[in-house]
Amino acid sequence: MEPARNPTDRNIAGEYELSSYKAEVARELSGYLADSYLLYVKTQAFHWNVVGQHFISLHKLFEEQYRDLSEAIDECAERIRALGFKAPGSFAEFTEIASLKEETNSSSMSDREMLDRLVNDHKSLCQKAAAVIGMAEKRNDKVTADFLIRRQQFHEKSRWMLDSHLEKPDDLGLPPRGIN
Numbered sequence: 001m002e003p004a005r006n007p008t009d010r011n012i013a014g015e016y017e018l019s020s021y022k023a024e025v026a027r028e029l030s031g032y033l034a035d036s037y038l039l040y041v042k043t044q045a046f047h048w049n050v051v052g053q054h055f056i057s058l059h060k061l062f063e064e065q066y067r068d069l070s071e072a073i074d075e076c077a078e079r080i081r082a083l084g085f086k087a088p089g090s091f092a093e094f095t096e097i098a099s100l101k102e103e104t105n106s107s108s109m110s111d112r113e114m115l116d117r118l119v120n121d122h123k124s125l126c127q128k129a130a131a132v133i134g135m136a137e138k139r140n141d142k143v144t145a146d147f148l149i150r151r152q153q154f155h156e157k158s159r160w161m162l163d164s165h166l167e168k169p170d171d172l173g174l175p176p177r178g179i180n
């Protein structure tokens with residue numbers, strides 16, 4: 001005869017699984033937060049230091065992107081807190097856990113180098129978000145999955161916008177209509 005199951009044991013096991021999932025997803029979100037912070041600082045520095053014939057459009061585009069990153073960083077930190085963990089909040093912590101590289105040379109970069117750098121960073125963060133979405137969906141954690149799906153949309157759109165400047169960088173340099 002099968003021994004009677006103690007419902008408490010099952011609850012403890014369920015709680016343990018839940019808390020280990022929460023710890024795991026909070027760690028992944030902390031990595032995403034750190035990367036987003038580095039990308040935020042980098043994008044803002046490019047907004048300040050970009051030069052060249054596309055200055056106005058890039059200056060504005062970088063500003064739109066760093067503002068979006070700033071809001072997402074806050075939302076990400078608050079999600080980590082809602083899961084029951086403390087959010088990283090210093091440059092020392094961010095650089096330790098981030099996978100993106102910090103940019104220390106923005107004042108001497110060309111606009112093309114800036115665009116290349118940001119395209120690659122958005123690609124990395126999109127992949128990172130996709131991996132954590134998979135983890136969250138398996139556990140039916142819709143709140144985390146929804147946040148990261150919106151981040152994927154942002155990173156994909158940003159890549160498209162940045163890439164469009166790289167595609168034909170001289171198009172915007174055509175003389176105005178009526179001159180030829």
Ligand SMILES: [Fe+2]
Nearest residue numbers: 047048059063
């Ligand atoms: Fe500004």
